[in-house]
Amino acid sequence: xxxxxxxxxxxxxxxxxxxxxxxxxxxxxxxxxxxxxxxxxxxxxxxxxxxxxxxxxxxxxxxxxxxxxxxxxxxxxxxxxxxxxxxxxxxxxxxxxxxxxxxxxxxxxxxxxxxxxxxxxxxxxxxxxxxxxxxxxxxxxxxxxxxxxxxxxxxxxxxxxxxxxxxxxxxxxxxxxxxxxxxxxxxxxxxxxxxxxxxxxxxxxxxxxxxxxxxxxxxxxxxxxxxxxxxxxxxxxxxxxxxxxxxxxx
Amino acid sequence: xxxxxxxxxxxxxxxxxxxxxxxxxxxxxxxxxxxxxxxxxxxxxxxxxxxxxxxxxxxxxxxxxxxxxxxxxxxxxxxxxxxxxxxxxxxxxxxxxxxxxxxxxxxxxxxxxxxxxxxxxxxxxxxxxxxxxxxxxxxxxxxxxxxxxxxxxxxxxxxxxxxxxxxxxxxxxxxxxxxxxxxxxxxxxxxxxxxxxxxxxxxxxxxxxxxx
Amino acid sequence: xxxxxxxxxxxxxxxxxxxxxxxxxxxxxxxxxxxxxxxxxxxxxxxxxxxxxxxxxxxxxxxxxxxxxxxxxxxxxxxxxxxxxxxxxxxxxxxxxxxxxxxxxxxxxxxxxxxxxxxxxxxxxxxxxxxxxxxxxxxxxxxxxxxxxxxxxxxxxxxxxxxxxxxxxxxxxxxxxxxxxxxxxxxxxxxxxxxxxxxxxxxxxxxxxxxxxxxxxxxxxxxxxxxxxxxxxxxxxxxxxxxxxxxxxxxxxxxxxxxxxxxxxxxxxxxxxxxxxxxxxxxxxxxxxxxxxxxxxxxxxxxxxxxxxxxxxxxxxxxxxxxxxxxxxxxxxxxxxxxxxxxxxxxxxxxxxxxxxxxxxxxxxxxxxxxxxxxxxxxxxxxxxxxxxxxxxxxxxxxxxxxxxxxxxxxxxxxxxxxxxxxxxxxxxxxxxxxxxxxxxxxxxxxxxxxxxxxxxxxxxxxxxxxxxxxxxxxxxxxxxxxx
Numbered sequence: 001x002x003x004x005x006x007x008x009x010x011x012x013x014x015x016x017x018x019x020x021x022x023x024x025x026x027x028x029x030x031x032x033x034x035x036x037x038x039x040x041x042x043x044x045x046x047x048x049x050x051x052x053x054x055x056x057x058x059x060x061x062x063x064x065x066x067x068x069x070x071x072x073x074x075x076x077x078x079x080x081x082x083x084x085x086x087x088x089x090x091x092x093x094x095x096x097x098x099x100x101x102x103x104x105x106x107x108x109x110x111x112x113x114x115x116x117x118x119x120x121x122x123x124x125x126x127x128x129x130x131x132x133x134x135x136x137x138x139x140x141x142x143x144x145x146x147x148x149x150x151x152x153x154x155x156x157x158x159x160x161x162x163x164x165x166x167x168x169x170x171x172x173x174x175x176x177x178x179x180x181x182x183x184x185x186x187x188x189x190x191x192x193x194x195x196x197x198x199x200x201x202x203x204x205x206x207x208x209x210x211x212x213x214x215x216x217x218x219x220x221x222x223x224x225x226x227x228x229x230x231x232x233x234x235x236x237x238x239x240x241x242x243x244x245x246x247x248x249x250x
Numbered sequence: 251x252x253x254x255x256x257x258x259x260x261x262x263x264x265x266x267x268x269x270x271x272x273x274x275x276x277x278x279x280x281x282x283x284x285x286x287x288x289x290x291x292x293x294x295x296x297x298x299x300x301x302x303x304x305x306x307x308x309x310x311x312x313x314x315x316x317x318x319x320x321x322x323x324x325x326x327x328x329x330x331x332x333x334x335x336x337x338x339x340x341x342x343x344x345x346x347x348x349x350x351x352x353x354x355x356x357x358x359x360x361x362x363x364x365x366x367x368x369x370x371x372x373x374x375x376x377x378x379x380x381x382x383x384x385x386x387x388x389x390x391x392x393x394x395x396x397x398x399x400x401x402x403x404x405x406x407x408x409x410x411x412x413x414x415x416x417x418x419x420x421x422x423x424x425x426x427x428x429x430x431x432x433x434x435x436x437x438x439x440x441x442x443x444x445x446x447x448x449x450x451x452x453x454x455x456x457x458x459x460x461x462x
Numbered sequence: 463x464x465x466x467x468x469x470x471x472x473x474x475x476x477x478x479x480x481x482x483x484x485x486x487x488x489x490x491x492x493x494x495x496x497x498x499x500x501x502x503x504x505x506x507x508x509x510x511x512x513x514x515x516x517x518x519x520x521x522x523x524x525x526x527x528x529x530x531x532x533x534x535x536x537x538x539x540x541x542x543x544x545x546x547x548x549x550x551x552x553x554x555x556x557x558x559x560x561x562x563x564x565x566x567x568x569x570x571x572x573x574x575x576x577x578x579x580x581x582x583x584x585x586x587x588x589x590x591x592x593x594x595x596x597x598x599x600x601x602x603x604x605x606x607x608x609x610x611x612x613x614x615x616x617x618x619x620x621x622x623x624x625x626x627x628x629x630x631x632x633x634x635x636x637x638x639x640x641x642x643x644x645x646x647x648x649x650x651x652x653x654x655x656x657x658x659x660x661x662x663x664x665x666x667x668x669x670x671x672x673x674x675x676x677x678x679x680x681x682x683x684x685x686x687x688x689x690x691x692x693x694x695x696x697x698x699x700x701x702x703x704x705x706x707x708x709x710x711x712x713x714x715x716x717x718x719x720x721x722x723x724x725x726x727x728x729x730x731x732x733x734x735x736x737x738x739x740x741x742x743x744x745x746x747x748x749x750x751x752x753x754x755x756x757x758x759x760x761x762x763x764x765x766x767x768x769x770x771x772x773x774x775x776x777x778x779x780x781x782x783x784x785x786x787x788x789x790x791x792x793x794x795x796x797x798x799x800x801x802x803x804x805x806x807x808x809x810x811x812x813x814x815x816x817x818x819x820x821x822x823x824x825x826x827x828x829x830x831x832x833x834x835x836x837x838x839x840x841x842x843x844x845x846x847x848x849x850x851x852x853x854x855x856x857x858x859x860x861x862x863x864x865x866x867x868x869x870x871x872x873x874x875x876x877x878x879x880x881x882x883x884x885x886x887x888x889x890x891x892x893x894x895x896x897x898x899x900x901x902x903x904x905x906x907x908x909x910x911x912x913x914x915x916x917x918x919x920x921x922x923x924x925x926x927x928x929x930x931x932x933x934x935x936x937x938x939x940x941x942x943x944x945x946x
Contacts, residue, residue, distance in 0.1 A: 007931050007932070009880065009886070011931060012890070012930050012931045012932055013890050013893060013926060013930055014924070014926065014927070016927055016929060016930055016931035016934055017927075019931035019934075019935075020931070020934060023935075035932070035935050037883055037932055037935070037936070038882075038883045039883070040879070040880040040881075040882070040883060040886045041876075041880040041886075043880075045873075045876065046873060046876070046877060047848065048829060048848055048851070049851060049855070049869070049873060050848070050850075050851030050852040050853070050854055050855035050856075051852075051855055051873050051877070052852040052855070052856075054873065054874075054877040057877070057881065058877070058880050061880075061881070085845075086848070140828070140829070140830040140831060140832075144830070144831040144832070144834070144835055145831065171832075172788050172832075173788040173828050173830035173832065175788070175828060176828065177827065177828025177829055177830070178828075178829070179825075179869070180825065180827065180828045180829070181828075181916075181917065182913055182914075182916040182917055183477065183825050183869075183916075184476065184477050184480070184789075184825065184826060185477075185916035185917065185919045185920070186477065186480060186481060186484055186919070187477070187480050187484065187789055187792055187793060187826075188828070188920075189919060189920040189921075190484050190490075190792040190793075191788050191789065191791075191792055191828070192920065192921075194788075194791075194792070216923070217921060219924075220917070220920075220921030220922045220923055220924075221920055221921050221922075223906060223921075223922040223924075224908075224920065224921060224922045249924075250924050256552045256553060256554040256558055256759075257552035259554055260552050260554055260708065260757075260759045260763055261533050261536070261537070263759070263763035263764065263766075263767075264532050264533040264536070264708070264763050264766060265533045266767065267532075267763060267764075267766040267767035267772075268529075268530055268531065268532060268533060268766065271530035271531070272530075273526070273527045273530035273531060274527075275527060275713055275714075277523075277527075278520060278523040278524055278527055279516075279519055279520055279523055280520050280720075281513070281516040281519065281520070282513040282516040282517045282520055282720065282723075283512065283513040283516075300733075354747075357664055357698070361664070374734075376733060377726075377733035377734035378733075378734075379734050384745075384748060390697075390747060390748035390749070391693070391696075391697040391739075391748055391749055392697050392698070392748070392749075395690070395693050395694065395697055413719045413722065413723055413734075414716075414719040416719075417715070417716040417718070417719045418716075420715075423677075423679060423680045423682070423715035423716075424740070425546070425680070425682075425741070425742045425745060426740065426741050426742070426745055426748065426749075427738075427739070427740040427741075428693065428737065428738070428739055428740075429722075429734065429737070429738040429739075429740075430736070430737060431732070431733070431734035431735065431736055431737075431738075432732075432734075432735075432736040433736065434688065434689050434690035434736050434737065435688050435689070435736055436604045436605075436652060436688060436689050437499075437621060437730075438603075438604045438605035438608065438621060438622075438623050438624075439604070439608075439623070439626075439628055439631055439648040439651055439652070440492070440627055440628055440648065441495060441496050441499050441621070441624065442628075442648040444648050444649055444652040446656075447604060447652055447655070447656055447689040447690055447691070448656060448659070448660070448663075448689055448690030448691050448693070448694050449690035449693060449694075449737065
């Protein structure tokens with residue numbers, strides 16, 4: 001099984017350890033993983049802030065980069081949602097027929113990480129070990145755009161010695177929302193407070209999610225408040241084994 | 251602005267905006283539940299349950315017993331002076347009740363009545379809805395609005411299970427209709443549900459088994 | 463607290479308007495409680511409805527179809543309503559609607575009107591216009607009455623006074639109704655309102671209402687309510703004026719079989735609301751003998767023309783989107799500076815203002831899509847929000863605004879960097895150097911500059927790692943090649 005990793009611009013720059021975890025995990029599962037160094041960004045930040053022409057140029061670049069790839073794995077549900085929900089519209093408006101065709105052919109080969117594991121590799125037990133209490137937050141794009149549904153739970157339930165504690169209101173937005181977190185910082189913080197209240201009530205050691213964007217926002221506040229609860233990306237849990245246990249750096 | 255030029259301007263903009271639209275009414279998907287699955291007894295049972303859920307009193311009776319039951323219910327209610335629409339069957343108006351036939355009663359006169367008795371045009375069991383089309387046996391809308399007590403005689407044959415079934419029965423839409431699915435209610439103060447803001451606070455329904 | 467500003471032309475931008483509300487714990491508790499209650503009820507009833515998704519599909523299709531044929535349906539409605547004894551007027555904008563209504567009231571020599579809640583009348587700012595003309599308007603919905611007597615504004619579409627608690631209501635009623643002994647028990651308060659309003663219902667000969675649906679087939683109007691004040695206003699007066707947005711038309715009477723099912727469950731979590739009234743024109747001997755419909759455009763026909771935005775007009779005003787929105791949950795309705803709040807308000811208000819006002823509203827969302835999930839007519843609100851953001855940016859670009867806006871500079875710089883891997887690597891290096899200035903010894907950033915300061919308000923940020931993922935990969939690749 002061959003796959004190409006699209007790390008995402010923000011993981012590349014801010015959370016390389018998540019990418020490293022994806023590599024360790026997928027190679028452990030026998031995937032021949034490639035990385036196209038020409039990649040940069042999927043265009044979501046520009047699209048969601050109203051910079052459509054800019055988003056288009058990035059989207060076009062993505063399609064051209066990966067049009068001949070067997071499949072693309074992306075450890076970020078919001079980026080996959082961008083590709084699935086908005087690329088067609090952008091190409092309809094600003095692209096050529098050829099680009100639209102190339103995209104249509106590529107689209108079924110783009111996977112978010114948990115989708116790739118469960119649907120493409122048909123695996124739920126990835127041989128992981130993570131002896132901690134964990135609560136899981138359902139990132140909005142994964143939940144409502146990708147409909148990942150039970151996949152993350154099925155994967156987490158097979159991780160040895162992991163105790164999964166249900167999170168109240170797990171489907172309520174954490175308040176990040178990209179530039180919303182800055183343009184509406186106070187409201188974003190109020191939503192963040194509510195989410196942290198629910199998380200801290202679980203008394204978990206880690207809060208997990210599919211997206212480092214949510215975790216950056218949640219983790220940033222947890223660090224500010226000196227809380228013991230720490231954020232962790234799903235990939236990092238699944239990559240963790242007795243030989244190479246997860247080491248928290250945030 | 252002269253009214254007719256507004257009309258023209260608005261319609262011109264609308265036509266401009268929808269110029270290239272092709273949308274047929276028949277193409278609207280309708281894969282929702284149309285027909286219920288209960289039989290007559292089941293429908294009556296469901297209707298009764300729903301009515302009682304929202305505080306209405308419900309009983310069944312046969313055509314023979316109906317006039318006596320009507321009088322009895324009114325006497326139990328402690329209400330005097332009961333408005334009736336002009337088209338209500340005369341045999342339903344038993345003695346022992348002060349009936350006020352609505353042949354143009356004033357608001358004041360209706361205000362002084364304790365209750366009203368009417369028939370209905372339909373009922374939907376799923377939501378416990380009573381339907382009035384305000385024909386001669388239901389009366390003008392006012393008489394089921396001002397009095398505090400409404401006694402409604404519902405024929406079993408009028409009860410359908412689902413909302414689509416009601417509409418299927420009336421391909422000719424009524425000119426007037428009131429759909430009653432509970433006493434008036436508000437949750438405006440601290441989300442505390444209070445019943446009976448305006449309109450009758452007490453509803454009694456007699457289901458007439460005209461289907462036996 | 464002074465009355466919140468609900469005129470989008472003068473209301474403060476959303477982030478600013480939200481600030482005082484975020485500090486109002488009582489209000490936020492009330493909002494959370496109210497929305498939780500309705501959402502729970504809605505959830506139960508949706509779960510029991512096996513054909514819920516099919517109903518949504520049909521409801522969306524009926525509304526979309528009506529909009530695609532709006533001109534023909536409106537003309538047919540006009541013909542049928544007129545034949546039934548009604549008078550149909552067309553108002554291009556708010557001023558036009560005000561003039562028509564004032565004209566009718568002058569003809570009637572009316573100095574008082576009773577009103578059923580209609581957001582459309584708030585949209586056209588009818589009450590101030592009536593007041594200026596010396597006509598007293600009494601709101602008859604309990605919540606609207608509370609707000610009117612308390613000189614306040616609605617904070618929710620379906621439960622407008624949810625931000626007011628019982629003690630506050632008691633104070634308002636005691637003073638304005640002259641009932642100093644009144645208790646704060648909701649039953650007593652409601653009884654007081656019932657008496658107060660009954661006198662109005664029986665004496666005021668002119669009423670103004672809105673419309674939930676305009677039924678083309680019969681020229682009928684449908685009003686959906688819970689309290690009964692609607693039925694009072696629709697039957698007791700001599701003259702009735704219905705103000706309705708042009709988008710309210712539905713083709714047939716039987717289309718209500720879908721729309722009533724989804725509306726009741728979505729709005730109040732009931733299988734059916736207590737009272738729904740339907741009437742065509744004038745019926746001799748029953749109800750108002752003079753009936754007017756004022757069809758309001760006020761920007762709707764422009765919205766109709768936009769492919770992505772048209773779905774905004776499918777709205778049936780159930781407020782399910784407000785109840786589920788995590789942003790609205792924190793701010794309530796007042797922060798939106800418009801009669802239309804929450805997710806639907808964020809897309810409708812700026813469009814009604816031709817994108818000239820309420821420009822902060824399309825950004826008042828984290829794009830979580832919870833609204834889209836619950837919308838009974840399947841309005842893809844996030845899709846519209848994103849499209850409106852693009853329109854605003856294009857507008858600003860055309861006006862050469864914001865050359866020095868840090869957001870614009872940042873976006874252009876990022877786009878430049880994303881155009882090639884080599885540029886991106888340079889940008890990453892520059893980012894590391896820049897961030898270094900703000901990184902504390904423990905590797906965390908606590909105070910970012912410029913726009914970043916908004917992040918730092920409540921969140922730390924881990925400093926940029928020295929090695930990016932692509933650098934790590936490149937090293938590994940070289941190592942692997944070396945090993946081979």
